[in-house]
Amino acid sequence: EVKYEAISPADFFYRNRDIAGFDNPMRAIYTAIRELVENSLDACEDGGILPEIMVIVEEVDENTFKITVMDNGIGIPRDNIQSCFGQILYGSKYTHRQARGRFGLGGKMAFLYGQITTHKPLHVVSAPIGDEWVYDVTLRMDIQNNRPELLEWTRRKGKKGWHGLVVEFYIEGDWIRAKRYILEYIKQTALITPYAAITFVDPEGVLYFFPRSVEKMPSPPTEVLPHPRGVDVEQFRRIISETKTRDMVSFLRTHFHRVGKKTAEKFLDEVGISRDKDPRELKPDEIITLVRKMKTYKEFLPPDAKCLSPLGEELLEAGIRKELNPDFVKVVQRPPSSYGGHPFIVEVGMAYGGGVPRSEEIALYRFANKIPLLFDEYKDVSAKVIRSIKWSRYRIKPGMPIAVFVHLVSTNIPFKTAGKEFIADRPEIEVEIRRGILECARALMRYIQRKERAARERQR
């Protein structure tokens, strides 16, 4: 009379779609577009391709829209297309590498929401790079079993050199409320991804074109081994179960980031584990001892942030100038740091005067792995830092025309929600954001002082 049952992850996120950012018709349409644009940008960067992305939103019925997103990325190989769109918790972003995607959820949630509001299937055309064929797939999601339900599948010869992906689906949403957020999202995406060309056509037929402002792709992020400091027991056991090494020194050198022979030997001696021990023979309390000591051992080299792909001071400044046309801009790229074994870099920009609007509060623009974050600002670590700063100490008062830009890149962004709305406050990240903002605040203060002095000079 008490019924015990299991549900699929698709069923879980269907019933609890608030958790994935689909809590009302306005956020649903915003989140759907956001997830698809991020998939396209990731797909282009994965192939080192200058992104060309087109987003078309057409009204087909009252509150019902057809959304089309096209890109020139690497596409999806023939055998992965259905799972990429029909199976929740499936994707290519489960790696230790900087990317916008990470959950294996976003694109599929967009279609799931579309399917449950319009009953229409998803149409995908995939031209995987290096494949002469183009695949045309129509599918639904079988939510209870978390698997794709194929409706149509054809292939044709591809046009010479075309590669990329087209997705088309229908969704019920509040376009009128969502419109300004979607446009703001695309504008900010153009700022933080100046090498991308984005075209957007809205339901009224208006075309917005955001051309690229640089012609060069940044160096791509690379995959890294886990850093010893961030490892927990589960990760450790998985590495043991897959390792080909047969002694502890090779084990540490092979599987952990920047652990060399000397460091491994010194560490093992200090922990009291034999250098020649076969890792598969470690007992549970030895594993626990290793993991705990790895968290606190001082001699490990810090994570190398060469694997990351930040925007860079030059491009961030150019983007801010283009966006706001301010009188003064200061940008700072903080030195690389890490939290829990994950490398990260914080980039901060501050703009003053010119086209920056005056307001009671400092305008805050937040980005994480080149994703603009538009909602839930109050709880974000950047907003907390701004609230905690004594701005008067830098002669910065309420009502001044100031905007702050914070961009965090990492192999692992600590999002607090599956809808990627805001970032948790990890102390190491908070420290770097604070230092970046204060560095900009000091530069702004000197600029204001110089201007005031120059004004006084002219008055004499």
Added chain:
Amino acid sequence: EVKYEAISPADFFYRNRDIAGFDNPMRAIYTAIRELVENSLDACEDGGILPEIMVIVEEVDENTFKITVMDNGIGIPRDNIQSCFGQILYGSKYTHRQARGRFGLGGKMAFLYGQITTHKPLHVVSAPIGDEWVYDVTLRMDIQNNRPELLEWTRRKGKKGWHGLVVEFYIEGDWIRAKRYILEYIKQTALITPYAAITFVDPEGVLYFFPRSVEKMPSPPTEVLPHPRGVDVEQFRRIISETKTRDMVSFLRTHFHRVGKKTAEKFLDEVGISRDKDPRELKPDEIITLVRKMKTYKEFLPPDAKCLSPLGEELLEAGIRKELNPDFVKVVQRPPSSYGGHPFIVEVGMAYGGGVPRSEEIALYRFANKIPLLFDEYKDVSAKVIRSIKWSRYRIKPGMPIAVFVHLVSTNIPFKTAGKEFIADRPEIEVEIRRGILECARALMRYIQRKERAARERQR
């Protein structure tokens, strides 16, 4: 070279445990205890049993604790024990019925976090009601495959009449920071569940006893059919695939809440669907038309909140008096309402003076389905309502000793996070919370005015 893979839901919540409330060592130990106490309370209420719950936290190592939770609930049947604790997205709360649990996640996340920090297994003793045997199970979670890994399984004859559950596991956490929140959580649980007896033993060996203050169980919540207003295409299709009815009138009457013969016929005529049509023969656009019309059709009866189990004005007032010893208490149970087809009831209490501490902001106590919510107050719908009220209109000024209690019960609480920290702002819920608070504010205003008048009388 691009690697496509699927991960299990256990793996997803392991990698993204911030999303489930396990983002730092303090919140982890708090959330773990919270989830287990709520499981025990649900298990007692499921059997109409006056809850007796004991929570023991012992320090076994620096920052490592053994947690034991015991209850006298209905226990878990022999064949469901392992899945209840070793398989994420498995449970008995996937029904249209008011309960603290809903995700099939909470208890398991507590053990998962314990396992990855301490490598120790979970020990469960289950005495399912009506079973002469008691089952003793030790298991680990196989996170990658989302299934239990059984280590030991024995059974013995149960002591006469004992039923319930004992869970023991180890966890690394920041007890010192978590302590006050855990004690506050248990105190507030005692307030909102006055029929429960809770004992808590902390690592210092101090025993806190919260005896029950009423001897009578409230009438239990009951399961309801989905209300037509809340149904989406996916739910509709599932009902069709399982229905035994063969005409649309029976289909509507059998599967939807409070739809009678007359209402069903009238609705079908209005939508233009034949009364005799076999529901399994509905075409996709007929389904879409039905679902859309069901959302807006005015003649459906509103959801019946008899299925809900609120605390009641009398018990809420008694709990507030016991907790704060105020001079004035006003409690209000709002009439039942619904959002998206889910019935809900809002109960509000306001306390003033006496033991209520003075503070700049009104102290807010939040509860949902008898769960105290201690974190993320700012974003909660109740906090938003309080911020939006013109308190001066009710002669209520900052610094007065005022506390507000808001309790929401529903078959479906719209939590914004898997950690159940705060409630989304659905307009219908917001309206009822506002009305409840204003009703209390008016009563408080009259009380204050009477006191001031009496004070002036005495002065003459």
